[in-house]
Amino acid sequence: MRFTSAQLDAVLGGSGDHYWSADLLYDGERRLQDIPITDPRLREDGGAKIQQSGSCSVVWQDTFGASMTPRMITDAFAPFGAKLRVYSNVVAGPFRERVAFGVFDITDVPSARDESMAFRGRTITTGSTIELEFKEQLAGVQGDDFDVPTSPSLLASAWDELGRISGMQLVRAVEDKPITRTILYPESRLDAIYDLCDVILDAIPHTTADGALAARPKVWPAAVARLRRGPRGQLVKVGDAMSPSGVYNRVVVRATGSDQTSILAIAELTSGPLRVKNLDGSRSPFGQRTRYLSSEFVTTRDQAQAWAESTLAQVSVPRARVLPVEMTFDPRLERGDVVEIERPGGEVLTGRIVSIDRSARATQQLTVEVP
Structure with missing residues (x-):
């Protein structure tokens, strides 16, 4: 916010x-x-x-x-x-x-x-x-690929390495962690930034209002605002939408350990409507939808399993239901903010903002993921 x-x-x-x-x-x-x-x-x-x-x-x-x-x-x-x-x-x-x-x-x-x-x-x-x-400003980084195959040079701090390869000022918004191994980055600096944030920091790159590079955690933080109904409320219109696009109930991580052994980690939903299988082992109504991940930063099975479970929590239930929201203009809200949304009958939903569209109008449009 x-x-x-x-x-x-x-x-x-x-x-x-x-x-x-x-x-x-x-x-x-x-x-x-x-x-x-x-x-x-x-x-x-x-x-x-x-x-x-x-x-x-x-x-x-x-x-x-x-x-x-x-x-x-x-x-x-x-x-x-x-x-x-x-x-x-x-x-x-x-x-x-x-x-x-x-x-x-x-x-x-x-x-x-x-x-x-x-x-x-x-x-x-x-x-x-x-x-x-x-x-x-990350668009400028996107157009500046590495000239030659490049490896991390600051293994002790993922944030220091992010500052080196992005050239941007930093806001260290999540806990710093060491980089697990020396690898060759992908050709794109922007892809390298996303990989470091995703695998090492368990976060997503985020450019602040001051133009600095920060990161927002993949784990949902506390709600920053409550969007209210009524004459003094912010809500103008709230809809509902659902789509299986981008929804997965299984995540598989494939990697190679420091000793060149193969690493395989699997996280999947075992209960609920998005479960992979029924209790008797038969195919569930939703079926199996797998997202495959791989990164040279992953060196142990524990690290691979943690990445799989963290990713599954973001790409499964939270993406199944989306609320299109029209509300009064509020420049404070950002993508990634968690908000509470009042519904008829006293129901209050907690969701995370995916997108916001603004103009000169007195209202703004949001899409909010709701688990």
């Missing part, structure tokens, strides 16, 4: 308004401040490799009538190293709060145009409209 003041909670539950703005950054320096952005579309998807992305338009009027349309790679909004530090601004009467939302690489300028007029014998620009597309 993004950090905000305690007063913001009361404002979001009332009649406050919000708008989006950004600072333009380049090479660690702020080039422009408080840029108003229009037509924002921001998406968080906890199941994607690049979990945050978006688009917006910037309408800029320069004091001296200069054009801001990027035409050279060194221009302000050119997608060659420029970044946006995006803010959600919440306003209610005298109350104002600027919530740090995320730091994004500008990845594309699909359209840009100027409006001009004649003034004292010359043509000046009265305004520039620039359409931007952007992604979280």
